[in-house]
Amino acid sequence: MQSLTIEGELTVFTAAYQKTLLLAFLNTGDELEINLSKVSEIDTAGLQLLILIKREAAQSGKDLSFIMHCKRRLATSELPRFGQAFGEQATFAHNEE
Amino acid sequence: MNLDKDMQEALATFITESRELLQDMEAGLLALENEENRETVNAIFRAAHTIKGSAGLFGLDHIVRFTHVVESVLDALRGGNLAVSTELVAALLPCCDHLNSLVRDVADGKLEENQDMADSGKPLLAALQPYLKTPEATETGVVYRDHAERVGTIAGNAIGTGNWLLFLQFNENCLRDGMDPLAFISYLTTIGEIVDMTTISHAMPDAGNMNPESNYLGFEVILKSEVAKESIESVFDFIRDGSLIHILPLENRIPYYVELIGSLTEDNAQLGELLLKSGVITQRELEEGLKVQQTQAEAQQLPARIGEILVDQRVVQQPLVNAALDKQKEIQNNKIRENQTIHVDAERLDKLIDLVGELVISTASASLLAMQARNTALREVNAEIISLVEEVRDSALQLRMVPIGTTFSRFQRVVRDVSKELGKDIKLAISGAETEVDKSVIEKIGDPLLHLVRNAMDHGIERAELRTAHGKPAQGTLRLNAYHSSGNIVIEVSDDGGGLNRDKIFSKAVERGLVQPGTALSDQELYALIFEPGFSTAEQVSKLSGRGVGLDVVKRNITALRGVIHIDSAPGQGTMMSIHLPLTLAIIDGFLAGVGDASYVIPLDRVVECVELPVDDNRDYMELRGEVLPFIRLRQLFRKNDSVSRRQNVIVVEHLDLKAGLVVDRLMGELQTVIKPLGKLFNHVQGVDGSTILGSGEVALIIDVPTLLRQVACSGNAL
Numbered sequence: 001m002q003s004l005t006i007e008g009e010l011t012v013f014t015a016a017y018q019k020t021l022l023l024a025f026l027n028t029g030d031e032l033e034i035n036l037s038k039v040s041e042i043d044t045a046g047l048q049l050l051i052l053i054k055r056e057a058a059q060s061g062k063d064l065s066f067i068m069h070c071k072r073r074l075a076t077s078e079l080p081r082f083g084q085a086f087g088e089q090a091t092f093a094h095n096e097e
Numbered sequence: 098m099n100l101d102k103d104m105q106e107a108l109a110t111f112i113t114e115s116r117e118l119l120q121d122m123e124a125g126l127l128a129l130e131n132e133e134n135r136e137t138v139n140a141i142f143r144a145a146h147t148i149k150g151s152a153g154l155f156g157l158d159h160i161v162r163f164t165h166v167v168e169s170v171l172d173a174l175r176g177g178n179l180a181v182s183t184e185l186v187a188a189l190l191p192c193c194d195h196l197n198s199l200v201r202d203v204a205d206g207k208l209e210e211n212q213d214m215a216d217s218g219k220p221l222l223a224a225l226q227p228y229l230k231t232p233e234a235t236e237t238g239v240v241y242r243d244h245a246e247r248v249g250t251i252a253g254n255a256i257g258t259g260n261w262l263l264f265l266q267f268n269e270n271c272l273r274d275g276m277d278p279l280a281f282i283s284y285l286t287t288i289g290e291i292v293d294m295t296t297i298s299h300a301m302p303d304a305g306n307m308n309p310e311s312n313y314l315g316f317e318v319i320l321k322s323e324v325a326k327e328s329i330e331s332v333f334d335f336i337r338d339g340s341l342i343h344i345l346p347l348e349n350r351i352p353y354y355v356e357l358i359g360s361l362t363e364d365n366a367q368l369g370e371l372l373l374k375s376g377v378i379t380q381r382e383l384e385e386g387l388k389v390q391q392t393q394a395e396a397q398q399l400p401a402r403i404g405e406i407l408v409d410q411r412v413v414q415q416p417l418v419n420a421a422l423d424k425q426k427e428i429q430n431n432k433i434r435e436n437q438t439i440h441v442d443a444e445r446l447d448k449l450i451d452l453v454g455e456l457v458i459s460t461a462s463a464s465l466l467a468m469q470a471r472n473t474a475l476r477e478v479n480a481e482i483i484s485l486v487e488e489v490r491d492s493a494l495q496l497r498m499v500p501i502g503t504t505f506s507r508f509q510r511v512v513r514d515v516s517k518e519l520g521k522d523i524k525l526a527i528s529g530a531e532t533e534v535d536k537s538v539i540e541k542i543g544d545p546l547l548h549l550v551r552n553a554m555d556h557g558i559e560r561a562e563l564r565t566a567h568g569k570p571a572q573g574t575l576r577l578n579a580y581h582s583s584g585n586i587v588i589e590v591s592d593d594g595g596g597l598n599r600d601k602i603f604s605k606a607v608e609r610g611l612v613q614p615g616t617a618l619s620d621q622e623l624y625a626l627i628f629e630p631g632f633s634t635a636e637q638v639s640k641l642s643g644r645g646v647g648l649d650v651v652k653r654n655i656t657a658l659r660g661v662i663h664i665d666s667a668p669g670q671g672t673m674m675s676i677h678l679p680l681t682l683a684i685i686d687g688f689l690a691g692v693g694d695a696s697y698v699i700p701l702d703r704v705v706e707c708v709e710l711p712v713d714d715n716r717d718y719m720e721l722r723g724e725v726l727p728f729i730r731l732r733q734l735f736r737k738n739d740s741v742s743r744r745q746n747v748i749v750v751e752h753l754d755l756k757a758g759l760v761v762d763r764l765m766g767e768l769q770t771v772i773k774p775l776g777k778l779f780n781h782v783q784g785v786d787g788s789t790i791l792g793s794g795e796v797a798l799i800i801d802v803p804t805l806l807r808q809v810a811c812s813g814n815a816l
Binding site for chain 2: 012015016018019023043044045047048049051052055056
């Protein structure tokens with residue numbers, strides 16, 4: 001099981017760099033895990049990067065999961081909500097949780 | 098209460114309108130009984146609403162009070178709080194009747210409520226009580242709730258719980274421009290609550306081509322918000338360029354908006370306006386749609402309809418556009434009706450017809466003179482005038498033409514009530530309702546039709562047990578049909594009942610001494626017997642018919658309208674009575690004949706043929722192709738003592754299988770002529786229908802063929 005912890009912001013400013021990082025990580029094994037608990041801020045660019053990497057993994061038959069502090073797996077559909085947890089700009093109240 | 102002249106006129110309009118509305122209401126209620134239909138419910142409600150409103154204008158408080166209760170029930174029906182039931186219709190129909198009586202009282206000048214009416218109204222209102230949720234609003238305290246208020250509440254409710262569906266596909270460069278879609282979505286939480294959200298990522302290319310600084314994501318957000326569509330839209334003001342932003346009412350809200358659109362009271366309704374008014378689209382969306390339409394028009398393409406464009410641009414769903422289109426049509430229809438209908442005093446119309454009649458006569462005399470003067474140019478001009486006058490006459494007569502449908506639909510109620518009374522299940526099928534006929538004919542045909550309908554229901558259609566025993570559907574059908582046939586209108590009343598019983602009619606006729614036992618009668622002759630006064634074969638005298646009163650009156654009335662009635666009947670299959678009536682009573686096609694120095698007009702539809710009188714040997718009959726043809730000598734009939742001309746002619750006339758020859762001196766050809774009734778003084782004169790003024794200025798009598806033929810038939814029996 002390969003694991004990658006993303007630190008700092010996951011936004012449009014770091015997206016280009018993070019993309020190469022994530023794509024490279026994708027080649028490190030078949031069972032992958034990306035830890036997002038250290039991400040300080042995420043925006044749409046970050047979100048779509050995570051969606052991209054998830055899709056790429058699925059296409060090449062790899063098992064990729066995102067985990068937060070509690071190591072809970074996140075479904076892709078949860079990503080937008082997950083995005084809510086980061087950064088001041090993208091914070092919005094959600095009553096269902 | 099004293100009303101000035103203007104008010105009087107307005108009141109007259111109110112009375113006419115109310116009667117029409119009540120008729121619509123009744124028709125609507127009866128239609129509801131068969132099939133529940135939103136439109137019908139709305140129409141009935143509007144009728145009641147209008148009557149109440151107008152009555153209020155005139156201070157007719159008792160009508161307002163009564164109508165208010167009816168309206169409240171209808172409102173509940175309209176709002177879906179109440180279901181249509183036979184009982185409800187049965188409770189509402191008498192209310193219609195009562196309103197009719199109230200309006201009639203007003204027409205009679207009784208503007209205040211009288212005690213009798215109030216008493217008869219109370220039980221009707223009491224019958225409506227079970228259908229009302231708030232009984233306190235009934236007796237006194239009239240609460241006015243107009244459309245505007247209603248729209249307000251619907252609008253309030255819809256938005257209060259209103260959910261919106263947002264499709265957001267921001268432009269590709271938004272991230273580079275420093276705008277983060279998630280931030281906008283997050284901002285939405287300041288105006289509402291995000292119930293659900295889905296990310297759409299299929300626009301994102303594969304990893305190699307994906308630019309991490311471009312935006313590929315789309316979002317579908319379900320927002321629960323109290324604000325208007327504009328406010329939601331304004332959230333995306335900064336990011337709109339190059340983005341796809343659609344804000345739609347959520348699927349499950351559509352019915353609310355459909356209702357909202359339906360209840361809008363717009364005068365000038367463009368489709369866009371309606372959608373805008375109901376809040377499903379915004380001003381900007383509408384303008385954009387119109388711009389697209391404009392561009393298409395400029396590009397010489399066939400521009401799409403604004404509704405299509407709006408749906409295309411996903412600012413609104415198709416059902417909402419449909420609702421708005423329906424509403425638009427409804428408004429337009431109302432407008433068309435308003436624009437196209439004017440109430441004209443029947444007297445003025447009659448005066449016009451009368452004048453046109455005179456004009457016809459004058460042109461006839463002008464053309465006669467032109468002929469005598471042998472002036473070709475004058476004759477040509479005259480011919481043109483005649484054709485114009487004929488057109489004027491036709492359109493003037495057209496003015497009096499009304500579709501027979503209104504008369505027919507009155508029978509819905511009759512059939513319903515009578516079938517209840519008789520305990521039979523009978524439905525009324527109407528066809529040819531659009532067939533037009535002169536108003537004066539319509540007015541006079543109502544009673545005869547009523548008799549025929551009742552007769553058919555009572556005697557014609559069998560009881561359900563008998564019907565099923567004969568393998569017929571238990572529900573009987575009564576059919577009213579009308580159509581035009583060569584200058585006549587034919588009205589058919591048919592039933593699918595047992596048909597006429599030949600033997601019974603015959604024995605009854607013998608019993609009454611109308612025919613000799615053993616006489617051979619044709620079907621028509623036999624059937625005609627049922628129109629004899631006091632003739633009834635019903636063993637049991639029922640409340641409705643069977644007393645032998647009715648059918649002879651029917652025949653008299655129809656004859657008075659210059660019409661004939663035919664019966665067709667097949668045992669076990671039913672009976673059809675067809676009434677043939679002239680389209681108009683004012684003008685007839687006639688055949689002009691001369692006796693001595695006088696002229697007579699014989700209605701052309703009675704004329705079969707003309708033959709020369711072979712040798713006048715003073716017999717009162719001649720042989721015509723092997724048949725004996727009795728004569729009526731007009732010279733004798735009208736006691737003209739001048740010398741008999743050498744050559745006489747016979748005009749063969751026919752009415753209901755009776756045939757006779759009218760002996761005249763000269764045949765002067767066909768003419769179209771205006772009937773002038775004879776004065777009251779000549780009411781008792783038999784054999785003459787009226788008079789007309791010929792082109793030469795002469796007066797000619799119009800021969801009443803049916804009466805003459807009957808006389809011949811009587812004297813023939815004596816022979």
